[in-house]
Amino acid sequence: MIRDIVRSFRECKENGLSLWQCPSFLFIVMGLINICSMMGVYVVVSKYDVPEIVVLSVCSVSAIIFSIGLSIIHGFEQVSKANKIKSEFVSIASHQLKAPLSGMRWASDILLSDRNKCLNEKQNGYLRDIQENTTRMIRLVNDLLDVSRIENGKMDIRENIIDVGKEAEGVVRELNSFALAHNAELILNVEDDLGLVSTESSRIRMVMQNFIDNAIKYTKKEKGEVRISLKNEDDFVMFIVEDNGFGIPKKEQKRVFDKFFRGDNVAKRQTIGTGLGLFIAKALIESSGGEIGFDSKQGKGSKFWFKLPISKK
Amino acid sequence: MNIKKKILVIEDEATLQKALDDVLSQEGFEVLSATDGIVGLEVAKKEKPDLILLDIILPKMDGFEVLSKLKANDKDTPVVILTNLSDLNDVQKALDLGATTYLVKADYHLDEVIRKIKEILCM
Numbered sequence: 001m002i003r004d005i006v007r008s009f010r011e012c013k014e015n016g017l018s019l020w021q022c023p024s025f026l027f028i029v030m031g032l033i034n035i036c037s038m039m040g041v042y043v044v045v046s047k048y049d050v051p052e053i054v055v056l057s058v059c060s061v062s063a064i065i066f067s068i069g070l071s072i073i074h075g076f077e078q079v080s081k082a083n084k085i086k087s088e089f090v091s092i093a094s095h096q097l098k099a100p101l102s103g104m105r106w107a108s109d110i111l112l113s114d115r116n117k118c119l120n121e122k123q124n125g126y127l128r129d130i131q132e133n134t135t136r137m138i139r140l141v142n143d144l145l146d147v148s149r150i151e152n153g154k155m156d157i158r159e160n161i162i163d164v165g166k167e168a169e170g171v172v173r174e175l176n177s178f179a180l181a182h183n184a185e186l187i188l189n190v191e192d193d194l195g196l197v198s199t200e201s202s203r204i205r206m207v208m209q210n211f212i213d214n215a216i217k218y219t220k221k222e223k224g225e226v227r228i229s230l231k232n233e234d235d236f237v238m239f240i241v242e243d244n245g246f247g248i249p250k251k252e253q254k255r256v257f258d259k260f261f262r263g264d265n266v267a268k269r270q271t272i273g274t275g276l277g278l279f280i281a282k283a284l285i286e287s288s289g290g291e292i293g294f295d296s297k298q299g300k301g302s303k304f305w306f307k308l309p310i311s312k313k
Numbered sequence: 314m315n316i317k318k319k320i321l322v323i324e325d326e327a328t329l330q331k332a333l334d335d336v337l338s339q340e341g342f343e344v345l346s347a348t349d350g351i352v353g354l355e356v357a358k359k360e361k362p363d364l365i366l367l368d369i370i371l372p373k374m375d376g377f378e379v380l381s382k383l384k385a386n387d388k389d390t391p392v393v394i395l396t397n398l399s400d401l402n403d404v405q406k407a408l409d410l411g412a413t414t415y416l417v418k419a420d421y422h423l424d425e426v427i428r429k430i431k432e433i434l435c436m
Contacts, residue, residue, distance in 0.1 A: 095397060095398070098418065099326055099418075101419055102329060102397065102418035102419045103328035103329055103332070105422065106332040106333075106422075106423045107328060107332055109332070109336075109422050109423040109424065110335060110336060110423065113423075113424070138420070141419070142419070142420075145399065149400075156400075156401040156402075
């Protein structure tokens with residue numbers, strides 16, 4: 001409780017709000033004033049047994065509380081405005097970043113294309129590095145754009161009726177070589193007669209990719225195993241990815257779906273990632289009417305799942 | 314095929330313009346370029362290209378306006394939007410105005426762009 005309050009104070013500070021504009025501070029002040037004035041009213045009332053005075057003091061206490069309430073609302077508006085400005089900034093900056101990035105990508109495309117054979121192996125290697133890094137940066141910018149859309153409530157998805165089982169098969173096929181490179185095996189198990197769901201196929205593939213990708217990265221170094229299963233559960237299609245890797249430490253579990261969160265393991269193992277994947281995944285699944293979650297024991301492995309409502313059998 | 318197909322590229326970013334010009338000419342297309350919307354419209358009227366690549370954020374006249382004017386003059390020439398705006402609203406707006414397809418630059422490699430163009434021109 002106290003830790004929460006301290007954190008919200010810090011958030012106000014980060015958003016550039018003074019103490020008297022900070023909703024949580026004003027709330028505490030209001031609570032204290034409320035208690036004091038109630039005691040004051042009690043004292044007044046017990047001294048003067050006149051109904052007019054009772055009414056008057058209750059009215060004045062209400063007036064004070066009302067005005068503090070107004071400034072709290074104002075404070076909330078300030079906070080949301082600060083957040084909006086931040087998101088807009090991200091969105092504009094991302095669009096501006098995309099232009100030079102596509103220039104870099106296309107220029108290296110030309111140099112790497114078959115037509116250009118005068119480069120030696122080493123030069124080609126460096127060019128591929130440039131291209132890979134450009135791709136990484138583009139992915140990051142796209143993720144940031146998604147985040148700013150989520151925060152502005154503009155995460156629009158183009159819904160279609162899709163077969164999640166088929167999509168999963170496609171994703172697993174694409175990731176097989178990546179798994180092989182990490183000495184992990186992908187085991188896919190799709191229940192028959194799964195039912196169809198309504199969501200955007202490219203985005204749902206992104207979520208599956210993210211789950212499996214994470215599982216491969218965090219699974220055991222030797223003989224890693226990633227089990228992917230799809231099954232029916234009541235009126236939902238359930239997608240589960242289990243690994244036998246490190247697991248997520250208890251103290252980090254609360255923050256797994258937070259923006260920019262990356263576990264301690266990540267830093268130790270130096271994997272590439274932005275910490276935005278699961279945050280975006282959560283927003284996507286929830287905007288399609290589904291649920292997302294995980295189960296993890298340190299040292300034993302993790303199990304990530306999402307479920308989406310079936311729209312057609 | 315003896316007659317070279319003509320492609321008009323309306324793009325203000327010099328690097329992208331150069332890259333497209335380079336690759337498209339190597340692929341055997343005749344490439345016309347314009348760096349703003351108004352010049353783009355003029356060239357389109359005069360040269361009657363087989364396909365138009367159109368950016369959205371352009372000086373003088375933006376891509377949406379250029380697109381609707383192009384379509385008013387000549388409904389049949391395919392217009393491919395090649396931009397970095399990726400909001401669903403923008404995509405929908407361009408398709409409603411009659412764009413053949415909508416490609417987000419940063420998400421496409423050059424050879425993929427070429428493949429799309431050839432597909433549209435049935436090559």
